[in-house]
Amino acid sequence: MNINVIQLMSPLHGEENVINSLRPSMNFLEDNFDVNYNSQENSDGITVVWVMTGGVEGKFKEIYPWLKKPIILLAEDINNSLPAALEIMAYVRKQQEKAYILHGGFDEIKQEIEKLYFLQEAAKKIKDARIASIGGPSDWLIASHVDFHKVSEIWGSNFVYIPMEDLLKSISEIEIASQDDYFSKAAAAIGIQETDVQAADRIYRGLKKLVQEKNITALTLKCFDLLDPLKNTGCLPLARLNDEGIIAGCEGDMPSLFTMLLVYILTGKRSFMANPSKIDKKANTILLAHCTVPTSIVEEYSLKTHFESGIGVAVAGKFAEQPVTVVKLGGRALDKLYIAEGAIVSNTYDEHRCRTQIKVQMEYGLDSLLKNPLGNHLIIVPGKIETLFRGFMDYMEIIY
Incomplete structure (x- = not known):
């Protein structure tokens, strides 16, 4: 399954520190999916916005217009990721768009991604x-x-x-x-x-x-x-x-x-x-x-x-x-x-x-x-x- 992962992180944390702190999540994604990072094209599969740290709400607002819908956010339990994801979620809902937050254990997240992929494909078949x-x-x-x-x-x-x-x-x-x-x-x-x-x-x-x-x-x-x-x-x-x-x-x-x-x-x-x-x-x-x-x-x-x-x-x-x-x-x-x-x-x-x-x-x-x-x-x-x-x-x- 192809997923396009958009990485959002604050420069205050330092890119190397952020990547190192979230290495288990990166390994999980790459072990279970065909991952394409930071593409601005609506590629096949689903697009996941990885909220890697806090302070990225403004960046999200900038890229929001071209993101594939529905918005799917991956929120971590460190780096102030979850509160940022919740703020982003509230913003998306104000635009009257669908949004989901992936948060929890890796097995749970994997099942949720697979479910959302299935639902997206079903919606596409109905549309076509x-x-x-x-x-x-x-x-x-x-x-x-x-x-x-x-x-x-x-x-x-x-x-x-x-x-x-x-x-x-x-x-x-x-x-x-x-x-x-x-x-x-x-x-x-x-x-x-x-x-x-x-x-x-x-x-x-x-x-x-x-x-x-x-x-x-x-x-x-x-x-x-x-x-x-x-x-x-x-x-x-x-x-x-x-x-x-x-x-x-x-x-x-x-x-x-x-x-x-x-x-x-x-x-x-x-x-x-x-x-x-x-x-x-x-x-x-x-x-x-x-x-x-x-x-x-x-x-x-x-x-x-x-x-x-x-x-x-x-x-x-x-x-x-x-x-x-x-x-x-x-x-x-x-x-x-x-x-x-x-x-x-x-x-x-x-x-x-x-x-x-x-x-x-x-x-x-x-x-x-x-x-x-x-x-x-x-x-x-x-x-x-x-x-x-x-x-x-x-x-x-x-x-x-």
């Missing part, structure tokens, strides 16, 4: 993302529209609108090809013909073509608009895109897609976008269902028809009983958060719900879900990630 809305949001998502300008101001992401006509044209240019191994892994195909799978494959390839042509990181699809012209759905194509690391959501639900993308960036995990179908407050359980799920996060899956329309190819996945996190970003600026942890306790099979169905025993959070919902979908992530997710929101200084 090109997120596509294909066809816009579904008509029923009356509370899930976002202000792309505000979202870009907070998160930095770029948003692209692609008309449904562009996707239909892309699909029409795809020839039917022999199916690869991906489509033969299903445990069963119930009510599905080979021609249905071939049509779903063409949708997948048409989406993939748009992704490559327009350099798309993630996409959400107004999938019900495929039912009439193609007599098929986006369920299986979206599952496959997710499996390939192209995060894809349905119904044109941008808040859900953005949540899925952030989950993937922070954890490397694919997630399940689903409808809350039933809440049992006494048992503290929630039943979640949808017609698409990444096949990489389930134990097995079958192909069935799409629930609402009875046509096309949907994915009925079977989850392992395991801890999960239920999460959703919402609001017009995607700056509101619902998050709670629980565990999958069973898979259910009810013909009156979407095809992948799980019951989750929640540890907490159902009351707030009913009182302050962020829309009609939730995102289910294998494992417990609440601490990591909230930590990133705090790093981004999003008050949720």
Whole structure:
């Protein structure tokens, strides 16, 4: 890991004396990181301002404008370093910028540097993302529209609108090809013909073509608009895109897609976008269902028809009983958060719900879900990630 270290010391102490007094810290830095000292360029990695002595506040103020943000200060327990770092920290906060002080044992400092590097890289990936809305949001998502300008101001992401006509044209240019191994892994195909799978494959390839042509990181699809012209759905194509690391959501639900993308960036995990179908407050359980799920996060899956329309190819996945996190970003600026942890306790099979169905025993959070919902979908992530997710929101200084 590369770190750029800016050394600040007062001439009153004498440079040689300061370096000698802090030799253990210098050895620690050079033993654990690729260190570049005193560069004024925003190089790769993170920049650490090493407050080696007191009396350097004025020097810091001079260099502050060109320092990479957020400001990370390394404070020692000698040479009046810590009080100087606290003064600098207060100054930076007055500029309404993020700042951190590294202080303590070497193991603790190493972990904090690695954490800040990880968070910085995650923020960069979100900022660099090109997120596509294909066809816009579904008509029923009356509370899930976002202000792309505000979202870009907070998160930095770029948003692209692609008309449904562009996707239909892309699909029409795809020839039917022999199916690869991906489509033969299903445990069963119930009510599905080979021609249905071939049509779903063409949708997948048409989406993939748009992704490559327009350099798309993630996409959400107004999938019900495929039912009439193609007599098929986006369920299986979206599952496959997710499996390939192209995060894809349905119904044109941008808040859900953005949540899925952030989950993937922070954890490397694919997630399940689903409808809350039933809440049992006494048992503290929630039943979640949808017609698409990444096949990489389930134990097995079958192909069935799409629930609402009875046509096309949907994915009925079977989850392992395991801890999960239920999460959703919402609001017009995607700056509101619902998050709670629980565990999958069973898979259910009810013909009156979407095809992948799980019951989750929640540890907490159902009351707030009913009182302050962020829309009609939730995102289910294998494992417990609440601490990591909230930590990133705090790093981004999003008050949720």
